[in-house]
Amino acid sequence: MSRARIVNGRLAAGADNEQAMTQAWHQIVDTLRRLPSAAAGRTGNDDDRKAAILEKETLDLALERLEYLIELRKGGNAQTTTETLTPRVSPAPGDGLMTPPSGGGLKRKRRPSAGVSASPAPAPVAPQSTESVLSSIPSPLAGGRAGTPLSSREPKQRRIDIADQLPLRAGRRIAAKSKTEEEWILAMVRKTIGGDKTRYEVQDADDGTKWVTSLRSIIPLPDREAPPGSSSHPSNLEDFPRGSSVLALYPDTTSFYQATVVSAPLPGTGMGLGVRGGNGRADPGAKAGVYRLSFVDDGDNVPEVDRDLVVLLPKDK
Numbered sequence: 069m070s071r072a073r074i075v076n077g078r079l080a081a082g083a084d085n086e087q088a089m090t091q092a093w094h095q096i097v098d099t100l101r102r103l104p105s106a107a108a109g110r111t112g113n114d115d116d117r118k119a120a121i122l123e124k125e126t127l128d129l130a131l132e133r134l135e136y137l138i139e140l141r142k143g144g145n146a147q148t149t150t151e152t153l154t155p156r157v158s159p160a161p162g163d164g165l166m167t168p169p170s171g172g173g174l175k176r177k178r179r180p181s182a183g184v185s186a187s188p189a190p191a192p193v194a195p196q197s198t199e200s201v202l203s204s205i206p207s208p209l210a211g212g213r214a215g216t217p218l219s220s221r222e223p224k225q226r227r228i229d230i231a232d233q234l235p236l237r238a239g240r241r242i243a244a245k246s247k248t249e250e251e252w253i254l255a256m257v258r259k260t261i262g263g264d265k266t267r268y269e270v271q272d273a274d275d276g277t278k279w280v281t282s283l284r285s286i287i288p289l290p291d292r293e294a295p296p297g298s299s300s301h302p303s304n305l306e307d308f309p310r311g312s313s314v315l316a317l318y319p320d321t322t323s324f325y326q327a328t329v330v331s332a333p334l335p336g337t338g339m340g341l342g343v344r345g346g347n348g349r350a351d352p353g354a355k356a357g358v359y360r361l362s363f364v365d366d367g368d369n370v371p372e373v374d375r376d377l378v379v380l381l382p383k384d385k
Contacts, residue, residue, distance in 0.1 A: 095264075096130050121247075128284050132227075132266045227266075227283055233300045234265040236288060243315060243324050243379060244270050245285035247277075252287070252324035254317060254377075274322040287315070290339070290376045303340035307332040308359070308378065310351045316361055317377040326381055327361040330370050338375045 236242070236257045244255040254273040261267040261280055268286065271278045291300040298304070308314055312329045331351035332343050338357070342348070353360055358372040 096134060125282070125285075129267065129282050132282060132284065230288055230299065232298060233288060233291075233294070235260045236268060236286070237291075237293075240291055241289045241376075242270065243287040243289065243317075244272075244281060246272075247279045247281070252315060254322040254324070257286075272322075287379050287382065289379065292376070301340075302376070305339035306341040307338040307343045307346075307375070308380070309343045309346065313381040314359075314361070314378050315381050316359065316363070316373045316379075318363060319371045319373065324379075325363050327363040327373075327378075329378075330360040330362050331355070332359060333357050333375050 238257055238259055240257040242255050242257060243252045245251070246253045255270045256273065258269045258271050258278065261269060266283045267280060268282075269278055269280050270286070288300060290302045290305055291298070292302060294301040296303060308329050310329050310331060314327055314329060315324045316327045317323070318325050331354040332338060332346075334350050334354045334356045335342055335346065335348045353370075355372060357375055359375060359378050360370050361373055361378070362370055
């Protein structure tokens with residue numbers, strides 16, 4: 069299949085757009101074919117849990133690609149670059165991990181934290197062949213019809229908000245959903261997978277473990293190395309006001325937990341846009357460059373967390 073023609077960063081209309089949709093559809097089918105088949109003789113809850121998690125990740129990836137395909141069909145001029153159509157691997161950073169935010173020697177600290185850990189692993193699914201799954205999904209290409217259940221789904225708001233940041237650069241610090249313990253941890257992006265803007269190899273800041281995940285399991289942190297006009301640059305971000313529910317790195321750990329903002333950084337020392345409607349007024353007890361937070365299940369403690377390690381609490385987790 070020849071490469072689709074690009075005009076000013078967008079797909080050319082007509083046949084080229086149809087070609088892009090065809091390629092996207094084949095990518096979806098290839099993704100679904102990777103779904104593991106349930107072994108008839110499989111026993112043991114741990115095996116069932118791991119298989120269910122893998123199936124969920126594969127389905128999440130297929131759904132993201134379907135959303136992209138639907139955008140193409142709706143607009144016929146969806147923003148797409150050659151990175152989407154042509155496999156490309158971003159250069160990986162060095163083997164060393166990122167510098168820990170509060171000095172060396174960080175260890176993962178495990179604490180119960182309601183509402184922050186990812187949803188429990190799905191229950192094991194009944195055995196079903198991949199072919200039957202594929203045959204139950206109508207192709208959105210020729211003969212497709214508007215009004216199907218999938219056509220009413222909008223892309224995840226997080227992906228829309230960071231569209232100008234994709235693909236995430238190698239070395240970018242992120243909060244990532246842990247593959248094994250289903251919680252948010254400090255990690256960094258190592259590379260894209262096959263030029264797909266929605267799939268990345270990421271690396272745990274605590275033990276160096278690497279795994280492949282999708283944007284659904286990534287929250288990019290503010291990026292001080294980004295171009296000044298990027299939505300990820302601190303100059304274009306707001307501070308979270310007092311009382312906001314956030315996800316923040318617990319001090320001296322590499323794990324993120326739910327917290328409530330007690331005070332935002334002193335005006336002029338946080339993000340570039342400050343607190344919306346704050347009129348330059350400081351919260352009681354505010355300090356320069358840090359949030360004062362009340363973490364879930366942490367009693368009356370009000371620790372300080374660096375401004376770059378606090379993000380909005382995901383509503384879909």
